[in-house]
Amino acid sequence: MALADFLANLDALAAEAQAQFTAATDSAALEVARVAYLGAKAGKLRLAQKGLGKVDSGDKPAAGKRFNEVKTLLEAEFESAQERLTSGKSAVGEAFDVTLPGRRRRIGHLHPITQTIRSMKEIMGRLGFTAVEGPEIEDEWHNFEALNIPLVHPARDPLDNFYLESAQKLVAEATSPLLLRSQTSTVQIRVMEATPPPVRIISLGRVYRPDTADATHYPMFHQIEGLLVDRGVTMADLKSVLRLFCQSYFGGDDEVHIRFRPSFFPFTEPSVEVDMNWQGGWMEMGGAGMVDPNVLRAVGYDPEEVTGFAFGLGVERVCMRQHGITDIRALYQNDVRFLEQF
Ligand code: DAH
16 A cells, blocks of 8 residues: 555544544543544554555555554544543533522431430439439349349349340359349449449439330330439428429429329339329329338448438330320331421
8 A cells, every 4th residue: 555545544534533522522422433433443543553564665664653643643632522521511511500599408306315315414413413324234133132122023023124144144243144224223223332422313224124015115215213312311302303303394384293192112112103293184204212221221321321212204204295295116216207306
């Protein structure tokens, strides 16, 4: 082949390719043009390269030089076309309406139970009660024994508790069976064992009982425990503190009344159920009483020196009555449409 023919063919090809690269309006069209001209197997440039072999041998160096120039040029043309398309997309390619309102970010909020816990801590904090925490995995001493609940008591029935046989094997120092605590009263014992009187604490947290879930039961729920031990503490102090608490939490402008009904708990003597007046009737809040002398003795306190009151209220119950929630399960199904309302 004559050199002039080879070069003419090469120049025509280069002009064509350049035109197609410039005309491409999206990446797909550009890719089609790239394969057609720069494709490694059957691209037009590759075919032209094959023609090099047929050029008269004396002209081969000149032909080869020109071929390489065109190849470099086309590759650069392709790259700049590619750049034009990708950068054009965000900066120039698509119209952007600066007057559109911004997109509001969805930020979550605290779960209603967490909100209830926080305001309970705040109210009791103002009354001088410090919030403390206790473990959710407990031994029988703290969950039962020290709370004056003897081995034969029905509350210790294995079917009414989540005993953790495998956990006991893991915890070397565990000398008795371990279980998920069934009440926060355990924290009373832990605090009194660690601190001499006076004590004035609350403890809020999860408790576990193998109840079948229904509208008012759930195998996990929360309690607020309160304990005040000092010289000369009486049932009147208990009633005053609970009334102040309920007044702050629910009262607003309405005056809140507290009603005690006689009851029994192994760790208080006397024991009461606590009701609060609510929308023309009475709402049950939980249990309370004067700390049983056996409990004070179990932690090394002298019942002749100090007396105390204790109470335990259901956090879910308080939260549900506050918001008019009728099914406890709704609190734990994590349906955002439900939770968003609070
Ligand atoms: N621990 C009791 C329960 O879970 C509630 C309770 C009653 C707590 C009386 C107390 C109390 O501190 O004095 O049923």
